[in-house]
Amino acid sequence: MTKRVVTLAHYYTQPEIQQMADKVGDSLELSLYAREAEADIIVFAGVRFMAETAKILNPQAEVILPDAGSTCSLVTQTDVAALKAWREEHADYVHVSYINSSAEHKALSDWIVTSRNVDDIIAHLYEQGKKVIFSPDRNMGAYLNYQYGYDMPLWSAVCEVHDKFNEAALNEALNAVTGEAHLIAHPESPLPVLKRADYVGSTSGMLNWVKQFKGGPDAVIFVATEDGILYNMSQARPDLDLRQAPIYAGCQCNSCPYMKMNTIEAVKHAQQGGGTHIDYLSTEQMDAARVPIERMLEFSR
Numbered sequence: 001m002t003k004r005v006v007t008l009a010h011y012y013t014q015p016e017i018q019q020m021a022d023k024v025g026d027s028l029e030l031s032l033y034a035r036e037a038e039a040d041i042i043v044f045a046g047v048r049f050m051a052e053t054a055k056i057l058n059p060q061a062e063v064i065l066p067d068a069g070s071t072c073s074l075v076t077q078t079d080v081a082a083l084k085a086w087r088e089e090h091a092d093y094v095h096v097s098y099i100n101s102s103a104e105h106k107a108l109s110d111w112i113v114t115s116r117n118v119d120d121i122i123a124h125l126y127e128q129g130k131k132v133i134f135s136p137d138r139n140m141g142a143y144l145n146y147q148y149g150y151d152m153p154l155w156s157a158v159c160e161v162h163d164k165f166n167e168a169a170l171n172e173a174l175n176a177v178t179g180e181a182h183l184i185a186h187p188e189s190p191l192p193v194l195k196r197a198d199y200v201g202s203t204s205g206m207l208n209w210v211k212q213f214k215g216g217p218d219a220v221i222f223v224a225t226e227d228g229i230l231y232n233m234s235q236a237r238p239d240l241d242l243r244q245a246p247i248y249a250g251c252q253c254n255s256c257p258y259m260k261m262n263t264i265e266a267v268k269h270a271q272q273g274g275g276t277h278i279d280y281l282s283t284e285q286m287d288a289a290r291v292p293i294e295r296m297l298e299f300s301r
């Protein structure tokens with residue numbers, strides 16, 4: 001019998017890859033698609049932690065990552081043994097972890113969040129009088145502490161892509177615009193960049209902001225995130241002057257090397273059953289990691 005193959009792609013993949021996918025979305029949307037997918041094979045054109053999350057949520061499906069090298073710096077910068085010790089030092093805290101984390105990391109967490117629901121979930125925990133520690137993204141945690149006056153102890157890893165955005169290059173670009181200029185940013189960016197932004201949010205949050213933009217016809221919108229989503233933004237609003245935020249003068253060149261490993265050849269190969277099968281997580285590991293993910297999905301329902 002022919003196997004049912006569903007291909008999922010993140011907004012940061014190249015346009016040709018997005019066109020090969022059944023569903024394109026942010027981390028939260030893709031997790032939900034993966035959980036509900038009636039598929040024998042899920043090809044995940046994204047990065048490894050996303051494919052692992054898909055497998056955890058839909059263990060019956062074969063989940064395939066097109067390129068074995070598609071990792072994420074938030075995962076590789078986190079030593080899980082050190083994280084476990086840190087978690088034990090804060091035994092009376094609730095541990096909230098960003099979805100950009102390994103399955104082992106998730107298993108050490110009480111809640112998983114994505115950039116779409118992190119504000120609401122942490123507000124909910126503070127409303128209940130809980131003390132919270134946040135991992136692994138230091139920039140996102142610093143932004144939450146600044147924005148809401150929290151005092152969460154933070155783990156210290158960064159997204160190597162977003163961490164390159166900086167105030168100096170941004171100021172130069174913003175000051176060079178004579179008319180209306182806006183900045184929207186992903187919360188993985190450094191705090192000085194986020195403080196200047198008109199809007200801070202997930203990839204789909206930024207895309208919606210752009211879709212609904214009602215500013216002047218000459219407005220320039222700088223986007224501090226990976227360059228892949230500029231495709232979706234310009235498809236939705238071809239009338240707007242959308243520019244990726246620079247990391248140095250004249251550069252609109254900040255892309256995620258791991259997302260871009262999803263080449264046409266690698267995705268086609270995976271659709272035929274090749275690539276990296278996410279078949280190395282034990283049932284115990286998946287069961288433990290699923291608890292905080294399901295808690296998030298239930299909350300975001």
Ligand code: 13P
Nearest residue numbers: 026027028114115202203
């Ligand atoms: P989103 O959840 O906003 O899609 O972000 C995923 C990601 O990896 C950002 O770098």
Ligand code: SF4
Nearest residue numbers: 072073159160161256
């Ligand atoms: Fe990880 Fe950053 Fe790439 Fe997102 S953009 S997958 S956080 S390295």
